[in-house]
Amino acid sequence: MFIILAFLILSFLVFFHELGHYIAARICGVRVETFSIGFGKKIICKTYRGTDYALSLIPLGGYVKLKGQGDLNPLEKDEAKDSYSTKKPLIKIVILFAGPLFNFILAFAIYLSIALYGGIEGVLPIVGEVKKDMPAFVAGLKEGDQIININQKKIRSWNEVHALISSEARVDMEIMRQGKKLSFSIPAQIQKRENVFGEMVDIYVIGIVARGDVGIIYQGLLDSIYYAFMEFYKSSKMILMGIQKMLIGVVSLKEIGGPIMIVDSIANFAQKDLTILFLWVALISVNLGILNLLPIPALDGGQILFNLYEILTGRMIHEQGARYLTLLGWVILFSLMLLGVFNDLRRIFGA
Structure with a gap:
């Protein structure tokens, strides 16, 4: 069937x-x-x-x-x-x-x-573990901080947190802590990670992990249009990158x-x-x-x-x-x- x-x-x-x-x-x-x-x-x-x-x-x-x-x-x-x-x-x-x-x-x-x-469920942008001696720890981020924006871009989900941090050498972050807005400017570190195509690439990290709270992150017409546009963009980018990687031999036939x-x-x-x-x-x-x-x-x-x-x-x-x-x-x-x-x-x- x-x-x-x-x-x-x-x-x-x-x-x-x-x-x-x-x-x-x-x-x-x-x-x-x-x-x-x-x-x-x-x-x-x-x-x-x-x-x-x-x-x-x-x-x-x-x-x-x-x-x-x-x-x-x-x-x-x-x-x-x-x-x-x-x-x-x-x-x-x-x-x-x-x-x-x-x-x-x-x-x-x-x-x-x-x-x-x-609406679309996802992991909320709330900080869980802050790894000791990493840039976020040194800057003063704490567990429970809710990330509002990064580099002037509104944050809805932890996926957006990861995408923005991994591509920026410096992270200007605004968070909400116990009803108060706080700002941080954090220099990121470079680490080697494997991407979806199996390549080892350099990405930026600051040493934070999601707390894992799940909630509705996209709802209403405007949020839904934004979600649809971003998903279409990410899908297109992934497919084009896959074709490119295949042509240069990174991805096997x-x-x-x-x-x-x-x-x-x-x-x-x-x-x-x-x-x-x-x-x-x-x-x-x-x-x-x-x-x-x-x-x-x-x-x-x-x-x-x-x-x-x-x-x-x-x-x-x-x-x-x-x-x-x-x-x-x-x-x-x-x-x-x-x-x-x-x-x-x-x-x-x-x-």
């Missing part, structure tokens, strides 16, 4: 991405020939106002086929007024960018909905996950906690949007580059070159997909 739910969620994410392309194309006067969830042979197909709406055999993706646009031939032409190929490059970019944009909108909406639904891992993860979270499931779905949606903007010719990002080239140079990219680059893009995509599936199977069988 949960596996079926996972496939439905993944299909919905793809549907929402393609819906962005579909709506933008219709607004820009481009005829949509096919709107398909899945690839391959069409299992169910219904034609309505010139568009084939289809559910296809392979449920790991989807596509929108526009008049005058070909996946294997980026310079496919159709001189009709409602053809994609007759539109100006800027209009094409709008249509191409709309898919990833819808993924970002969906992720933001999920984060916002989670925050509005009763063995860490690439495929559709099996995604479906399995969604199914596992669905059995545990609804909020965590939605957070995971939002992260996948951000990931889908960012990956589609990568400058690989077979993806939206690569096609956007072709159109930017035309805007900057005043001429279209050479047809044969565009065709070869697009084919290369498909080779890269299928290679990554096969690698992901191989890694998924390796994890399942415990290699």
Whole structure:
């Protein structure tokens, strides 16, 4: 049952991405020939106002086929007024960018909905242990101090305390102690820590630990919007850093996950906690949007580059070159997909 739910969620994410392309194309006067969830042979197909709406055999993706646009031939032409190929490059970019944009909108909406639904619980910014002889101890911080702001930034949770302190050589902190506001200026120390990518990096510390009090830290519309924005920003940053680390070899290619891992993860979270499931779905949606903007010719990002080239140079990219680059893009995509599936199977069988 949960596996079926996972496939439905993944299909919905793809549907929402393609819906962005579909709506933008219709607004820009481009005829949509096919709107398909899945690839391959069409299992169910219904034609309505010139568009084939289809559910296809392979449920790991989807596509929108526009008049005058070909996946294997980026310079496919159709001189009709409602053809994609007759539109100006800027209009094409709008249509191409709309898919990833819808993924970002969906992720933001999920984060916002989670925050509005009763608020977000988290560890409150209240100091627990103050480590002896560390900068915070020397400055005079005490257990029970509630941190109000750090370096002129309002603090809501201990996560924000950690994020700000770890990146600042000096911490200007305002705290509340027994109803009184006190200010401290604390020089931080550097320590070696392992980050999420397994690298040893230098971070700043002042020697304080959270007391562990849990409470509602985001509630109300404005706080919820702030939470949604910050979660979207952190998710995007983490994904982009992951891609960067993989390109420079810090993260092994063995860490690439495929559709099996995604479906399995969604199914596992669905059995545990609804909020965590939605957070995971939002992260996948951000990931889908960012990956589609990568400058690989077979993806939206690569096609956007072709159109930017035309805007900057005043001429279209050479047809044969565009065709070869697009084919290369498909080779890269299928290679990554096969690698992901191989890694998924390796994890399942415990290699």
